[in-house]
Structures are given as C-alpha cells and as structure tokens.
Amino acid sequence: MLINCTRKMYGYVGGSERIGSHEYDSLFTWSGELFHADDGNAYVMLRNLYTGFPILFQVSRKTLVINSEQILAEIRKAFLAQGYDNDAIEAYLKEGEAVRFARKSDQPVKKKIDALIASAYEIGFDKAPSMLPKQETTQNRKKVISSDLMREALDERRVEITKKLNLVVPLKATLQLTPGYNVWRSFLLPPTLTMYEVHRVLQIAFAWDDDHLHEFRVGKHIRIGDKTEEEAGWFDRDEIYDESEVQLQHVAGLAASFTYIYDFGDYWVHTIKVEKPKFIPEEPVAVCTGGKGASPWEDCGGAYGFDEMMGILADPEHEQYEEILDWSGGIEEREFDQDFINIRLSQLFKKRKN
Known part of the structure; x- marks a missing residue:
C-alpha cells in the first residue's frame, strides 16, 4: 500500500515506513491530508487513486502519529461500514499489508481532497465517514459513486505491486x-x-x-x-x-x-x-x-x-x-x-x- 502524503501529513508519519521502492497499482495507492478541525481534533482524509473512495478518521491527540497499523485498521473499518464482502476486504488488506508513505501531493488531487474536507464540515464529522463514499464524484472524467466502484474493484482481487523499482x-x-x-x-x-x-x-x-x-x-x-x-x-x-x-x-x-x-x-x-x-x-x-x-x-x-x-x-x-x-x-x-x-x-x- 502506498500513501502519498502532503508535507503536513508526512511530518506525522511514524517509524521507518517512509520509503517506497515499487510501482503500485492505483487501487493500492491513496493520497492523504492531515488537518485540524474547528473542534480542536486532528483528522486525516484519504482518497483512493483508482476509485476516489474517501476515508476520514481522527488522529490521537496524545501521539499525533500516523502508522501502517492505523491506516490498515481505518481502511478495514471504512470498507465494513459500506457492507463489502469480508473475504474481499481481507484479501485486499493482506495484499497491501506493507504500507509505505511518500511525500507527494499534486494540485488536482489536493483540490479533490480539499473538496472532501469541505463536504465533511457540511455533513458533520460524525456522519461524513459513512456518507462521503456514497456521494457522486468525478473519476477519469466520469460521474461515479466511489463506494460502488470500490466494491467492483475489490472483487477483482488485483495485485498490489505492478513493478519493482530500483x-x-x-x-x-x-x-x-x-x-x-x-x-x-x-x-x-x-x-x-x-x-x-x-x-x-x-x-x-x-x-x-x-x-x-x-x-x-x-x-x-x-x-x-x-x-x-x-x-x-x-x-x-x-x-x-x-x-x-x-x-x-x-x-x-x-x-x-x-x-x-x-x-x-x-x-x-x-x-x-x-x-x-x-x-x-x-x-x-x-x-x-x-x-x-x-x-x-x-x-x-x-x-x-x-x-x-x-x-x-x-x-x-x-x-x-x-x-x-x-x-x-x-x-x-x-x-x-x-x-x-x-x-x-x-x-x-x-x-x-x-
């Protein structure tokens, strides 16, 4: 699993998990932003590169550290909330269990994440995690429901690593x-x-x-x-x-x-x-x-x-x-x-x- 972080989020990545040396399938590639909400809590918004599927979760005030275990746990939680097949979820998490973080953020992706964060404010942070994936979004110039696209992608049982890089x-x-x-x-x-x-x-x-x-x-x-x-x-x-x-x-x-x-x-x-x-x-x-x-x-x-x-x-x-x-x-x-x-x-x- 590859998490492309903004500079701010990258600063909170813990451990020695920051270096990726592979080319990842887009289904196993996420972009992430860390932000502080008006309630004083820190949150992370993830967006899947292939499906546009969003995941919103809160970061602990005590540690303010983001690590691979937390990423995998939040993905599992978000997928279960959408009612996805448990075997498909576990197959995806097992394939992508080696989470790696990179400091990378391009402007078009950041705009989409900022739009998701704005929607979370409108919906409310208690309802946003379950409702955001059901909203219509644009993916590859097509209007899609990201939760439906992710369901189809999980059933394909795709391979995480497409190419080893040196x-x-x-x-x-x-x-x-x-x-x-x-x-x-x-x-x-x-x-x-x-x-x-x-x-x-x-x-x-x-x-x-x-x-x-x-x-x-x-x-x-x-x-x-x-x-x-x-x-x-x-x-x-x-x-x-x-x-x-x-x-x-x-x-x-x-x-x-x-x-x-x-x-x-x-x-x-x-x-x-x-x-x-x-x-x-x-x-x-x-x-x-x-x-x-x-x-x-x-x-x-x-x-x-x-x-x-x-x-x-x-x-x-x-x-x-x-x-x-x-x-x-x-x-x-x-x-x-x-x-x-x-x-x-x-x-x-x-x-x-x-």
Whole structure:
C-alpha cells in the first residue's frame, strides 16, 4: 500500500515506513491530508487513486502519529461500514499489508481532497465517514459513486505491486582545470557500489590509467581511500576509511558533494555533485549518462601543465609543437566518448558479477 502524503501529513508519519521502492497499482495507492478541525481534533482524509473512495478518521491527540497499523485498521473499518464482502476486504488488506508513505501531493488531487474536507464540515464529522463514499464524484472524467466502484474493484482481487523499482544515485563529476575548460562526466550508479568501484568508474570515464594514488574527501575531515597505501606510509595524517568497505550510499547520505583526487603530483581534483536519487524500473548498473570535454593526459603537469601543452598544440609554429604532439598523441583521442565509456563500464561490472 502506498500513501502519498502532503508535507503536513508526512511530518506525522511514524517509524521507518517512509520509503517506497515499487510501482503500485492505483487501487493500492491513496493520497492523504492531515488537518485540524474547528473542534480542536486532528483528522486525516484519504482518497483512493483508482476509485476516489474517501476515508476520514481522527488522529490521537496524545501521539499525533500516523502508522501502517492505523491506516490498515481505518481502511478495514471504512470498507465494513459500506457492507463489502469480508473475504474481499481481507484479501485486499493482506495484499497491501506493507504500507509505505511518500511525500507527494499534486494540485488536482489536493483540490479533490480539499473538496472532501469541505463536504465533511457540511455533513458533520460524525456522519461524513459513512456518507462521503456514497456521494457522486468525478473519476477519469466520469460521474461515479466511489463506494460502488470500490466494491467492483475489490472483487477483482488485483495485485498490489505492478513493478519493482530500483534506486540509483545520479552523480556529476567535474574536473577542476584552469579557466576556459569544461570537462565533466555524469552517471547513474547503484547506491551499493563501494567507493573503490566508484574510483574505477571515474578512472574509465576520465581515461586515467590508475597509475597513481587517489583519495576521496567528504567535507574537511572524512578521507576514503586504499588502506594498503596508508599502511605502507603514504598517508600520515588523519585516519583514512577503507574504500572497499564504504559504499556510495553512505557518502551520498553525508553531503551534497564530495571530492575525488587522483595523482598527488599532478593533483587532479574532481568535484562530484550528488543529485537527487531516483527510482528506475531497470536493474541498476553503472552507466555514464553524459559528459563534455577532453580528458588531460597522464603526467602532463596538472591543470597548468595541461593548459600550457594545449597552448603549444594550438600553435603548429611553436618550437615544441612536434615534441608535445609526439609525446601526447594529440588531444583528439582524449575527447569524450560516451559509448566507449559505457562499453568499458559494462566490461568492468560484468567481471564483478562473475
């Protein structure tokens, strides 16, 4: 069961029941609003997405907490009041017994709920729970009686989950260079990737050779990297967390952005922005979703060395032109190639599964 709450109602949801990771049949999807009536009591108005069936119930003054048990109990009570078949009610509640709450409210639905609340004031809060479902309403541009439509729907014994959704974390990694360059790559990554695997993704995306040390930094004090290098004496400052144990979801939950540093000589700094996680129907895999700009060469002297070499390559008359061209091979093969990156990522994580 999925309950789409307004912001106000969502604040009263108790427990750890707030995250949904499935696509729900509309019969098992409800929209809800919490409001305080003139009598000083708090009430919740639910409205079913498929049938428009309304449920009005009072929230305890003592706790002001809304949880899954209360939702299921109020649905059962409302259905029994309409005289629905008990077996059909129990089948519906068993199918939708795992109640999940989401903060979501669109304007057309909110208008319909507000209209139901206004009707409850007119009818009276003692009579509204039984009378509101018998009122005519508009559902899918048709005039219907929501209690009749719900009765028919319950007899269908529909399945709650239509599709399992998977969480992915969108990232955008921007390489910090001198002014005039814009080199970035964006990704959708499974949240369970270790930071070592994120390191491998970045190496492929920016065409690095993984020949140098690297490190992630989250804020001022959290450092994540290769523990074997710390033990070998390369890191002598604060403790470094093991990148093979820390997952992306841990880092994404700490900050809106973090830093990836590669090669402490050339010191390539990548600023990584964590965008809003989202659900997708496909199995989550590491994928590059976009990018721009050619990656610098390894061992070219960092951001300033890269800028100097690019200036030389832009001037065929420069005395070092042939030398730099011969050493670098030119910039063309360092250009962003999304298809090639995704082939490499696919190969990397195919090996991981095997």
